[in-house]
Amino acid sequence: MSVRTRFAPSPTGFMHIGGVRTALFAWLFARKHGGQFILRIEDTDKAREVEGSIAHIIESLRWLGIEWDEGIDIGGPYEPYLQSKRVESYQTYARQLIASGFAYPDPYTEAEVEVFRQKAIDEKRPFLYRDHRPETFGEWDGTQSLRFCIPEIKRYTWTDLVRGELTAGEEALDDFILIKADGLPTYNFAHVIDDLEMKITHIMRGEEFISSTPKFLALYEALGIVRPEIATMPVILGEAGTKKLGKRDGAKDILEYRDEGILPEAMMNFLALLGWHPSGDQELMTSAELIEAFDVTHLQKGGAKLDEVKLHFINQHWMRQLNAHDFIVRGNLEAPDRALLERAVPVLMERAQTFDEAREMLTGELAFLFNAPTPSIESLTEKEPADKSTTTKEALLSIKELLAGSTVSTAEDAKALLMPLADEAEARGKGGRGAVLWPLRYALSGQQRSPDPFTLVALLGVEESLRRVDSALAIL
Numbered sequence: 385m386s387v388r389t390r391f392a393p394s395p396t397g398f399m400h401i402g403g404v405r406t407a408l409f410a411w412l413f414a415r416k417h418g419g420q421f422i423l424r425i426e427d428t429d430k431a432r433e434v435e436g437s438i439a440h441i442i443e444s445l446r447w448l449g450i451e452w453d454e455g456i457d458i459g460g461p462y463e464p465y466l467q468s469k470r471v472e473s474y475q476t477y478a479r480q481l482i483a484s485g486f487a488y489p490d491p492y493t494e495a496e497v498e499v500f501r502q503k504a505i506d507e508k509r510p511f512l513y514r515d516h517r518p519e520t521f522g523e524w525d526g527t528q529s530l531r532f533c534i535p536e537i538k539r540y541t542w543t544d545l546v547r548g549e550l551t552a553g554e555e556a557l558d559d560f561i562l563i564k565a566d567g568l569p570t571y572n573f574a575h576v577i578d579d580l581e582m583k584i585t586h587i588m589r590g591e592e593f594i595s596s597t598p599k600f601l602a603l604y605e606a607l608g609i610v611r612p613e614i615a616t617m618p619v620i621l622g623e624a625g626t627k628k629l630g631k632r633d634g635a636k637d638i639l640e641y642r643d644e645g646i647l648p649e650a651m652m653n654f655l656a657l658l659g660w661h662p663s664g665d666q667e668l669m670t671s672a673e674l675i676e677a678f679d680v681t682h683l684q685k686g687g688a689k690l691d692e693v694k695l696h697f698i699n700q701h702w703m704r705q706l707n708a709h710d711f712i713v714r715g716n717l718e719a720p721d722r723a724l725l726e727r728a729v730p731v732l733m734e735r736a737q738t739f740d741e742a743r744e745m746l747t748g749e750l751a752f753l754f755n756a757p758t759p760s761i762e763s764l765t766e767k768e769p770a771d772k773s774t775t776t777k778e779a780l781l782s783i784k785e786l787l788a789g790s791t792v793s794t795a796e797d798a799k800a801l802l803m804p805l806a807d808e809a810e811a812r813g814k815g816g817r818g819a820v821l822w823p824l825r826y827a828l829s830g831q832q833r834s835p836d837p838f839t840l841v842a843l844l845g846v847e848e849s850l851r852r853v854d855s856a857l858a859i860l
């Protein structure tokens with residue numbers, strides 16, 4: 385049987401990193417086994433629905449590089465892939481359960497159920513709907529909610545692909561609602577039917593579903609179906625590593641990472657390592673390498689800490705794999721001089737861990753590349769030696785002489801050309817090489833800190849460097 389996995393988000397408007405990681409693992413697993421990956425939208429809770437969510441889900445997955453074989457926007461053999469459009473299907477299975485005595489219409493009003501619930505609270509015992517199950521079942525006209533008649537109250541033990549043997553039971557089993565009075569199914573019912581009809585072989589989902597699993601198992605039994613395998617994902621913990629990363633603890637939507645300048649290949653690499661580790665030492669992996677190495681049974685059971693330092697490290701690695709053109713385009717980088725921007729890419733690669741940082745550098749610490757600085761005389765002469773063995777003016781004049789007519793294009797060229805001047809200054813007296821290198825660097829950048837002067841000459845080019853040296857000489 386071919387592997388079929390699915391990602392089944394609810395359209396609630398927020399793509400939590402945990403949800404995206406679940407999608408990634410389901411996708412990697414399907415790809416690894418040459419199977420299919422399906423995108424289904426679970427929209428039966430209309431109260432929680434947020435407009436635009438489906439487009440947001442699609443955009444998020446596409447950005448990351450996860451493609452699906454069947455799903456909401458592209459259809460497929462088991463369409464529709466939107467639960468609210470599958471009502472007929474749920475009705476069919478509901479009628480089958482009624483016919484076999486496993487479902488019945490709820491005879492109580494909400495107020496009556498509330499009285500039962502309150503009584504249980506007063507008597508300090510758990511409220512169980514099944515304690516009030518009617519002796520005989522009425523006709524279901526579709527306007528009452530339909531409840532599952534739990535066939536047997538027992539403990540269930542099942543094998544989870546990640547966590548091994550799990551067990552839960554009696555306390556989780558009650559006559560839960562299959563179809564609500566509004567005609568829509570509950571998650572508990574709908575996903576079981578959808579997985580059956582869509583021939584899903586493996587379910588990847590969060591830990592929060594473990595406690596409900598006995599309900600699903602009872603339903604599989606009542607329907608007489610072979611259940612899919614279940615793989616429970618490790619929880620994602622906040623930076624402190626102590627509790628589940630929730631929205632309130634600053635959990636971000638996946639596209640916020642995109643907007644901060646994280647590359648999708650880096651995000652995918654990072655997410656894959658959140659709770660999983662390849663058997664070797666190599667952590668920096670392409671999607672093809674991840675598919676090749678992925679093994680769902682090697683997911684960790686315990687929580688995985690979200691570590692943004694690691695994300696930035698991984699991102700920098702993937703940023704450095706780009707050529708200058710792609711670096712600029714994919715980073716949305718803008719600057720007044722395109723050729724100069726291209727030459728500055730290695731400097732950005734060296735220093736920036738995200739494109740946000742690269743963009744900030746271009747308008748911040750590296751803005752001087754594009755707009756000539758106005759140097760101050762104090763800073764310019766800051767390293768002039770007390771013995772005046774090399775004056776700043778002399779230094780700049782000698783530099784000017786060497787630069788004019790030279791064909792410097794790399795930092796190495798600039799170093800070969802100008803370093804002898806600095807060496808001579810060092811040999812001559814106090815102040816060392818700084819007597820030459822400082823005024824040059826400062827004249828070119830106007831900054832107390834910047835890349836080294838040879839890199840600057842190469843970036844700015846001979847002509848612009850000479851112009852800046854001249855401006856510095858003019859104020860001396």
Ligand code: GLU
Nearest residue numbers: 392393394426575588589
């Ligand atoms: N709609 C559920 C959710 O968003 C999916 C759970 C599942 O994968 O079964 O949490």
